[in-house]
Ligand SMILES: Cc1cc2nc3c(=O)[nH]c(=O)nc-3n(C[C@H](O)[C@H](O)[C@H](O)COP(=O)(O)O)c2cc1C
């Protein structure tokens with residue numbers, strides 16, 4: 001039984017699905033026939049859903065990509081180029097948060113949307129680890145600082161970034177630049193055996209942070225804790241990622257305390273037109 005069924009009453013035999021399938025596993029005998037999946041095509045199909053997405057007549061049904069879970073693209077929800085540009089340019093790294101928890105349902109919704117980020121071969125191997133317990137998040141910041149203290153102390157050749165001692169001093173004085181006193185911390189991770197793990201999880205976290213803006217939330221990428229997590233066993237224990245997931249990165253999430261009014265400039269794009 002083929003995974004793809006074509007409704008012959010709807011199919012216009014335009015061959016769009018044949019041209020679109022990246023696996024080349026949908027064939028059409030001639031212009032008078034409906035396309036069909038080649039024998040054993042299921043073994044090659046990586047469930048990208050392009051065949052379902054491209055058919056303008058709702059004629060193609062894939063047994064693993066249900067129509068009910070593949071809603072139509074609504075023209076009225078399209079955004080203009082100006083809207084898209086302002087949306088991406090107005091995203092900021094948020095470092096000051098309200099003392100207000102983020103509801104579990106909201107976090108779930110953000111992750112549910114971030115899972116539509118592209119993944120190599122549509123592998124979708126990412127795992128999300130979420131912490132909202134204030135004491136645990138504080139422990140992660142403490143353990144990161146512990147690791148930084150040791151790293152700076154053993155750095156006889158001064159190869160560590162010069163700002164690390166400043167961050168430690170500030171932390172001791174009550175300024176938390178590790179987790180920014182945010183109410184939630186999110187880790188995206190992937191198996192170490194998967195070559196595209198770091199790329200996939202970075203894209204997914206980018207989706208996550210952009211979607212969070214539309215929910216009135218803010219995020220900040222956490223380089224320091226992500227770095228400490230590579231080395232600090234006590235930190236690994238508190239965070240609790242799957243052992244095989246050696247690709248990871250983290251960000252905090254929360255309701256911003258502040259509001260921005262301008263879109264700051266960046267360096268001009270450095271492009272080589274080959
Ligand atoms: C890290 C990475 C590498 C990828 N490499 C290729 C590639 O070499 N060739 C290709 O056709 N698609 C590539 N893709 C696209 C994926 O196959 C695609 O994202 C996935 O099938 C889901 O389809 P979608 O992007 O249309 O949602 C890559 C995607 C990612 C994130």
Ligand code: SF4
Nearest residue numbers: 021023045048049051
């Ligand atoms: S889901 Fe993707 S790979 Fe599978 S048949 Fe459809 S277009 Fe081809």
